[in-house]
Amino acid sequence: MKVGIIMGSTSDLPVMQKAIDILEHLGIATEVDIVSAHRTPEKLFDYGQNAHTRGINVIIAGAGGAAHLPGMVASLSPLPVIGVPVKSRNSIDGWDSVLSILQMPGGVPVATVALDGAQNAGILAAQILGATNTEIQDRIMTYKEELKQKVIDGAKSLK
Numbered sequence: 001m002k003v004g005i006i007m008g009s010t011s012d013l014p015v016m017q018k019a020i021d022i023l024e025h026l027g028i029a030t031e032v033d034i035v036s037a038h039r040t041p042e043k044l045f046d047y048g049q050n051a052h053t054r055g056i057n058v059i060i061a062g063a064g065g066a067a068h069l070p071g072m073v074a075s076l077s078p079l080p081v082i083g084v085p086v087k088s089r090n091s092i093d094g095w096d097s098v099l100s101i102l103q104m105p106g107g108v109p110v111a112t113v114a115l116d117g118a119q120n121a122g123i124l125a126a127q128i129l130g131a132t133n134t135e136i137q138d139r140i141m142t143y144k145e146e147l148k149q150k151v152i153d154g155a156k157s158l159k
């Protein structure tokens, strides 16, 4: 089982690294690449049409500004696509990225996470894989326990 992580530019990597890190923490293999609907359209078509034939089960696509990448990949691929709106340098407070990923036309869904929400995109991808894999599901339960423990420990430190 593998998660494909793509982004429109290397400048998105500091944000998208959070998806890579959490999936590594959960023991899930990733394949990371730079693909741009605008700048490398042929590569986008190849990626969208073939990712599922290479053992990829879920795609996480991050992009900023006029973020067409997640939607275009979703239009070409039978795999679930999770979109990460990236607040890139020239963005209009990130709203441009959010709306261009969120507001997909009917029939072509992209599961959109929060602005720069790459960590949640990684967790959601793991949960999709976990729906049919109890080993991955167990790791997600452990992760949730870790989250709970951090809150409990934080509250104890106030006393």
Ligand SMILES: Nc1c(C(=O)O)ncn1[C@@H]1O[C@H](COP(=O)(O)O)[C@@H](O)[C@H]1O
Pocket: 007, 008, 009, 010, 011, 012, 035, 036, 037, 038, 039, 062, 063, 064, 065, 066, 067, 068, 069, 070, 086, 088, 089
């Ligand atoms: N939104 C897209 C797409 C696309 O959607 O195909 N390709 C690049 N980009 C975005 O342009 C921003 C600026 O890119 P540069 O930093 O390379 O100028 C990045 O956030 C990238 O995701």
